[in-house]
Structure formats: C-alpha cells, structure tokens
Amino acid sequence: MTDTLADTAPGSAPSSASSSAPGGRPAAAELIRAAAGHLVPGITDLHRLLGAGGVEESADGAEVRLSNGRTLLDFGSYAVTLFGHRPRPVTDAVHRAIDTMPTSTRLVANPHTVRLAQRLTGLLDPDRLTRVWLGLTGSDAVEAVLKLAIAATGTSSVLAVAGAFHGKSMGALALTADPDRRAPFAGFLGDARHLPLEADAVRRAARERPFAALIVEPVQGEGGGRPLPPELLRQWAADARAAGAFLIADEIQCGLRRCGPVSVSQSLGLEPDAVLFGKPLGGGVLPLSAAVCTERLFAPLLADPFLHTSTFSGHPASCAAGLAALDLLDAYDEDFERVGRRLAGGIGQLAELHPAVIAAGRSTGLFGVLEFTDRARSSLALMEAGRRGLLLAPCLTAPTVLRVLPPVVATDDQLDRAFDILGTVLASVARRTAPR
Ligand SMILES: Cc1ncc(COP(=O)(O)O)c(C=O)c1O
Missing domain, CATH: 3.40.640.10 (Type I PLP-dependent aspartate aminotransferase-like (Major domain))
Structure with a gap:
C-alpha cells in the first residue's frame, strides 16, 4: 500500500499531483484548485486531504484508483457501493x-x-x-x-x-x-x-x-x-x-x-x-x-x-x-455471509484491543460500526485510515462514529488488509491522543 503522501494541510498547495496528465486529461492539481474555487470548500478540503493531491480516476470492486497512483480500499461510499464499484x-x-x-x-x-x-x-x-x-x-x-x-x-x-x-x-x-x-x-x-x-x-x-x-x-x-x-x-x-x-x-x-x-x-x-x-x-x-x-x-x-x-x-x-x-x-448469497462474518470478527477484535479509543464496536450484516470515545479521535482515525489507503464513512448525525461498509465483493485479502490498516490506525490514534 502506498504511503507516500505529500503535506496536504488545508490551504496548502497539493504537491503530489502531477502538473500534466497523459491523454490531455486535466491535471489533478488544476482540478483540485477548480474544486476549491467553485464547489463547497469544506467538502473540497476533505477531498484534497483524503485524495492526497489525487483525484478519482477509476474503480473496480472494493478498490478506487487515483490520479496520483494511489489505490484506496473503499469501505465507505456512504453505503452506495454495496455491490462494489462498477458491478x-x-x-x-x-x-x-x-x-x-x-x-x-x-x-x-x-x-x-x-x-x-x-x-x-x-x-x-x-x-x-x-x-x-x-x-x-x-x-x-x-x-x-x-x-x-x-x-x-x-x-x-x-x-x-x-x-x-x-x-x-x-x-x-x-x-x-x-x-x-x-x-x-x-x-x-x-x-x-x-x-x-x-x-x-x-x-x-x-x-x-x-x-x-x-x-x-x-x-x-x-x-x-x-x-x-x-x-x-x-x-x-x-x-x-x-x-x-x-x-x-x-x-x-x-x-x-x-x-x-x-x-x-x-x-x-x-x-x-x-x-x-x-x-x-x-x-x-x-x-x-x-x-x-x-x-x-x-x-x-x-x-x-x-x-x-x-x-x-x-x-x-x-x-x-x-x-x-x-x-x-x-x-452473492454466500458472500453476504462471508463478508458479514469477517466484519463482525474484525470489529469485535478491534474494540477489544483498543479500549482507549473505541467505546463500542458492532456490526449488523455488512454494516460495521466503530464508536470512538470522542469526536476528535474519530476524525483523526478517518484521516489516518485514508492516509493509509482505507476509506471509511463518517456518520452525519453521530460524529463519534465511523462506519466500516465493505462491499459484498470484498475479497478475504482485501478484508485482511482493511483490518490490518485499522489496527495500525487505532494504535496510532491511541498513541497520539494518550493523556500525558
Ligand atoms: C436512512 C436514510 N434515509 C434517507 C436518506 C437520504 O438519502 P439521499 O441523501 O440520497 O437523499 C439517507 C441518506 O443517507 C439515509 O441514510
């Protein structure tokens, strides 16, 4: 998994985007500037941070490829891509x-x-x-x-x-x-x-x-x-x-x-x-x-x-x-069972291993929930997971909660990777937010 992100603090110029793109496609940096100028700024900031200077280029199943060469596992997408991208x-x-x-x-x-x-x-x-x-x-x-x-x-x-x-x-x-x-x-x-x-x-x-x-x-x-x-x-x-x-x-x-x-x-x-x-x-x-x-x-x-x-x-x-x-x-009958089982096991394990940051973990079918001890930790985890290649979904009316929403087509390898990333993310959030 790529982990070579440029500094992407809000307002800074995205430095990992290429300035020209093959085939006459607009360069990512120009698109990101245009987004900031014409769309909703708070949301384009989030896009810039999670895209790390890249924009969406293509997607397949549980994975999304960006213009900066990164591949993200998509366990978010606001619960839309239940069957993965481009079934x-x-x-x-x-x-x-x-x-x-x-x-x-x-x-x-x-x-x-x-x-x-x-x-x-x-x-x-x-x-x-x-x-x-x-x-x-x-x-x-x-x-x-x-x-x-x-x-x-x-x-x-x-x-x-x-x-x-x-x-x-x-x-x-x-x-x-x-x-x-x-x-x-x-x-x-x-x-x-x-x-x-x-x-x-x-x-x-x-x-x-x-x-x-x-x-x-x-x-x-x-x-x-x-x-x-x-x-x-x-x-x-x-x-x-x-x-x-x-x-x-x-x-x-x-x-x-x-x-x-x-x-x-x-x-x-x-x-x-x-x-x-x-x-x-x-x-x-x-x-x-x-x-x-x-x-x-x-x-x-x-x-x-x-x-x-x-x-x-x-x-x-x-x-x-x-x-x-x-x-x-x-x-996808069998896959609903398979992914649901793996999700339940993974969420349960994360909640057990990281009580300093996770107040509760639960899952219902392919709907996994990590409820953080506070809002700052859930925001940090969302960004850190994105940085490490995993997209999750925040909750609009429950800001301490992140949703883990794998598509039914997620492979076992992709699920393992997602939980590896989440383990690293939660350990990092616990370290960074530990009381001194
Ligand atoms: C349960 C429920 N109802 C309605 C909506 C509204 O759907 P939309 O955002 O597509 O208008 C949502 C969106 O998240 C939802 O979760």
Missing part, C-alpha cells in the same frame, strides 16, 4: 439501456420502469405492498411518502425517531433529528415530532394530537449504525396502526441486505405501509430510489396522478441498473 451485470445493463432508450418520453410506458416496479413489489410483500413510486435520491422517496401520508390522512403531523436521518430536502429534513441542520429552516419544517426510544412514545404522541405517519429506520444509519430494539418497533407499529396512521420503513441505508435481510422491517414482521430503498438500489452505478407502498397509502396518487411527479422519476437507465442490482442480491 459488471449492472454496467452492462446500463450500457444496453443507453444504447437503446436511456430516457423516457414519459408519455409512453417504458419497459425498464415497469419491470422494476413489478420486481420490487415481488421482492417484498406482493399482496400488500403493491404500488411503487420511483425517484433518484433517498430524499425523493421520503418526500413522496410524506406527501402521500399527509394527503391520505388529512393530518400534517408526523412522527420520527430521536437520532433519525431521512435526508436534507425540506420534507425529509423535517423528519431528520439534527438540530444544527434544522435550525436555519425551523420555521419551514412543519409538525414533526421525534420520539424517545420508549415503549409508550407513540401512544403518548397520539394522545397529544393525531399524526399521519410514523417513519422509522429499523437500523439507524447516519445516527451511528444503531439497530432499534425489535420489540420497541413492534409495539410502535401496533400503536401507529391503532391510531390509524401509516408506518413507513426507511431502509434506504439498511435495506437490500446491507444489514442482513432484503427488508429489515419485513423480517421483523412490522408490516409497514411503505418500504423505502435508495443508495445501492441503482447498483452503485446510477441514482435510484423507490417507495414500495400499500394501496391505502398510495390512494392520493390513485385519485390524482399528478399530485406528486418528478421529471426523472422512473428513469429507464436507472431502472435498468436497479433490475440488474436486484439480481445480485441472490447471486
């Missing part, structure tokens, strides 16, 4: 769609869109979850079900959960429990209540005033890879149903086997009125999200088909990617 069946399907009819007239049915809807309903509960709304981002799917639930019940109050993350578009942000991100828009966010993890929380909320829906992430993703207690979820599901409200399972991050089953809510017997998928649904190749709904929740769209539309909803190339991605869920 061949998905890229083949996308190429075929692009070579025939990549975009839809939206006035005539497109086979990819229809087939995906059919496939998604078949995957879950075909007698109950019969209707599909397709979007591109996770927030798209959240917005859609939020509007449906409010329109169907005539009630604009909604319930979400403490620690939840459902996205940052306005409706989704109303459901997200992140005080800093919500504060500037507080007056615009409507009536969303965030429940404490208590058995009677839904009943108490129902007594205060009626609500349209309860939205839950069965495993909270950005909130720190935290599975919610199954008994609590079952109680809440029953209480929401008794109150005449909808139950929405946001599985944008935990679903599609990232955390074990295709649908965590279904495996827990929650019988939600909608299951939301996103992130890896487009095979890690194209953006795609879906809300798979009951007829009752979908009723407002049955009455008015234009109540909620979006230009690229059901985009054929994305749907072609989604169809190919869903095939991979079964194709």
